[in-house]
Amino acid sequence: MGDQKVKRSEDKGKDxxxxxxxxxxxxxxxxxxxxxxxxxxxxxxxxxxxxxxxxITAAKLLGAMTSEEMxxxxxxxxxxxxxxxxxxxxxxxxxxxxDLSERIIPRGVETDEVVGIVLLLRDVLARSLFAKYQTDFxxxxxxxxxxxxxxxxxANTVAVGFVQERERIIRQQQEAIRELxxxxxxxxxxxxxxxxxxVIDSQRARQLTEQLLRGIRTNRAKVVVIDITGVAAMxxxxxxxxVQTVEASRLLGATVIVTGLSPEIAQTLVTIGVDLGKMNxxxxxxxxxxxxxxxxxxxxxxxxxxxxxxx
Amino acid sequence: MANETVxxxxxxxxxxxxxxxxxxxxxxxxxxxxxxxxxxTAISELARNxxxxxxxxxxxxxxxxxxxxxxxxxxARDNGPGIANISLAMQxxxxxxxxLGLGLPGVxxxxxxxxxxxxANNGTKVTIKKWKx
Amino acid sequence: xxxPILKQGLYLIASIQAALxxxxxxxxxxxxxxxxxxxxxxxxxxxxxxxxxxxxxxSRTLRDLAHMTRLRGAETVIVGIQPEVAFAMVQLGLTxxxxxxxxxxxxxxxxxxxxxxxxTSRG
Numbered sequence: 168m169g170d171q172k173v174k175r176s177e178d179k180g181k182d183x184x185x186x187x188x189x190x191x192x193x194x195x196x197x198x199x200x201x202x203x204x205x206x207x208x209x210x211x212x213x214x215x216x217x218x219x220x221x222x223i224t225a226a227k228l229l230g231a232m233t234s235e236e237m238x239x240x241x242x243x244x245x246x247x248x249x250x251x252x253x254x255x256x257x258x259x260x261x262x263x264x265x266d267l268s269e270r271i272i273p274r275g276v277e278t279d280e281v282v283g284i285v286l287l288l289r290d291v292l293a294r295s296l297f298a299k300y301q302t303d304f305x306x307x308x309x310x311x312x313x314x315x316x317x318x319x320x321x322a323n324t325v326a327v328g329f330v331q332e333r334e335r336i337i338r339q340q341q342e343a344i345r346e347l348x349x350x351x352x353x354x355x356x357x358x359x360x361x362x363x364x365x366v367i368d369s370q371r372a373r374q375l376t377e378q379l380l381r382g383i384r385t386n387r388a389k390v391v392v393i394d395i396t397g398v399a400a401m402x403x404x405x406x407x408x409x410v411q412t413v414e415a416s417r418l419l420g421a422t423v424i425v426t427g428l429s430p431e432i433a434q435t436l437v438t439i440g441v442d443l444g445k446m447n448x449x450x451x452x453x454x455x456x457x458x459x460x461x462x463x464x465x466x467x468x469x470x471x472x473x474x475x476x477x478x
Numbered sequence: 479m480a481n482e483t484v485x486x487x488x489x490x491x492x493x494x495x496x497x498x499x500x501x502x503x504x505x506x507x508x509x510x511x512x513x514x515x516x517x518x519t520a521i522s523e524l525a526r527n528x529x530x531x532x533x534x535x536x537x538x539x540x541x542x543x544x545x546x547x548x549x550x551x552x553x554a555r556d557n558g559p560g561i562a563n564i565s566l567a568m569q570x571x572x573x574x575x576x577x578l579g580l581g582l583p584g585v586x587x588x589x590x591x592x593x594x595x596x597x598a599n600n601g602t603k604v605t606i607k608k609w610k611x
Numbered sequence: 612x613x614x615p616i617l618k619q620g621l622y623l624i625a626s627i628q629a630a631l632x633x634x635x636x637x638x639x640x641x642x643x644x645x646x647x648x649x650x651x652x653x654x655x656x657x658x659x660x661x662x663x664x665x666x667x668x669x670s671r672t673l674r675d676l677a678h679m680t681r682l683r684g685a686e687t688v689i690v691g692i693q694p695e696v697a698f699a700m701v702q703l704g705l706t707x708x709x710x711x712x713x714x715x716x717x718x719x720x721x722x723x724x725x726x727x728x729x730x731t732s733r734g
Binding site for chain 1: 512545546611
């Protein structure tokens with residue numbers, strides 16, 4: 168998945184490589200044009216920024232922000248924009264774009280808004296160039312030749328930076344959700360219970376195993392009861408994960424008891440070649456815990472008289 | 479740009495060297511410890527295959543980038559006799575036999591991407607990738 | 612590099628200190644087999660806590676080790692396999708089947724106690 172190149176007819180076959188450097192101006196006059204342009208944008212900073220803010224509001228963008236916040240961000244974006252036009256140093260802009268995204272994404276700002284405001288800024292600045300150089304069409308063209316590739320690069324960088332930041336956050340959240348949804352419980356010394364509920368995909372199964380193994384080590388567990396009563400369905404891949412979890416736990420010196428095996432799941436396991444005779448299975452969670460306690464050497468009395476002591 | 483190392487594989491000390499390089503790179507890139515271990519283990523297996531079946535070869539370890547995702551790619555190459563029956567070698571259960579076969583299905587499980595090319599004329603080339611979480 | 616082997620009562624304890632080359636691991640295997648005979652040890656504990664990778668070679672060698680020591684009358688327990696190492700191992704299908712494992716040295720000793728007691732009470 169590379170980043171998208173902006174296709175423009177004025178590219179002249181220039182290689183705008185994904186390493187994101189704005190191609191340096193090819194001649195003296197372009198350099199001086201850019202300088203002139205940047206000076207103009209700096210000189211007229213206040214009114215151009217205000218014009219931009221007006222347009223943003225008119226387009227109903229950044230509604231999630233207060234107008235002070237919006238103006239503050241607009242100021243940074245403007246200044247960064249002009250800075251990049253001047254220096255061509257996109258790295259700073261990328262860093263800024265990521266930073267900005269990190270701030271505004273939790274506020275509920277959407278991709279179309281971010282792209283929208285950057286394009287609006289591009290338009291506002293372009294219009295101001297038209298206004299300034301309207302009497303000299305040739306000069307205007309040369310100024311635009313200098314401005315447009317740079318401006319488009321900026322829009323692209325900010326948009327891509329924003330999208331990537333969103334994707335990163337989503338991945339993080341998914342990871343966090345997965346962790347939360349598979350709690351490893353210590354109910355007794357040396358005994359862990361892992362109730363699995365819902366749908367397990369490969370990713371979740373792996374995370375589960377990792378968490379369990381860490382838990383075994385931390386809690387020095389000797390027996391683990393994995394309860395799959397709440398598992399909706401299991402395919403061969405996940406069944407394999409279960410088997411691997413049992414095997415990995417054994418390497419850490421822990422015995423695994425699997426409880427809540429429905430007839431369907433038992434069938435799946437048999438189909439993939441799991442020797443159920445080798446896997447320690449008990450009908451329900453309660454039974455599993457009792458078996459675990461037995462293995463640990465606790466004297467098990469009927470549940471009505473709760474009193475367990477090691478033998 | 480790309481962080482890249484090539485380790486010549488001739489002896490068993492090279493196996494250890496290759497997997498340590500893999501681990502170093504993974505740690506430098508900020509991989510979680512578990513994934514570093516998976517990567518190092520996969521590299522170890524690939525290196526061993528090279529020695530066992532081709533006597534020598536090389537392992538390339540490099541960082542890769544895709545969008546903002548960072549990862550590591552490993553290419554294990556040799557000019558050995560090649561794998562006679564690739565589909566058999568990639569069959570699960572083949573790697574769990576006592577002799578442990580080539581361990582390739584296992585390596586595939588450990589990694590995010592796996593690509594194998596092998597024939598008698600050109601030897602074997604295994605390319606694997608692991609992305610940072 | 613040699614792995615130090617300690618004698619504790621009827622048991623031999625080998626604590627791996629750093630990443631081992633293949634040759635070192637084979638030496639360890641042979642040294643333990645030899646010492647089991649020499650000291651008539653009843654149990655062997657191999658502590659692999661420090662190993663950050665266990666591949667097919669290590670797995671096979673440890674299995675050989677357990678087999679060899681058993682032939683000479685001693686039970687072997689592998690202790691200290693790290694969670695992520697265990698994870699990687701089972702993905703590769705390396706389950707150390709037929710080899711006893713325990714969480715750590717303490718558990719390993721407790722395991723050997725139980726196992727060897729059973730043997731003497733049977734004998």
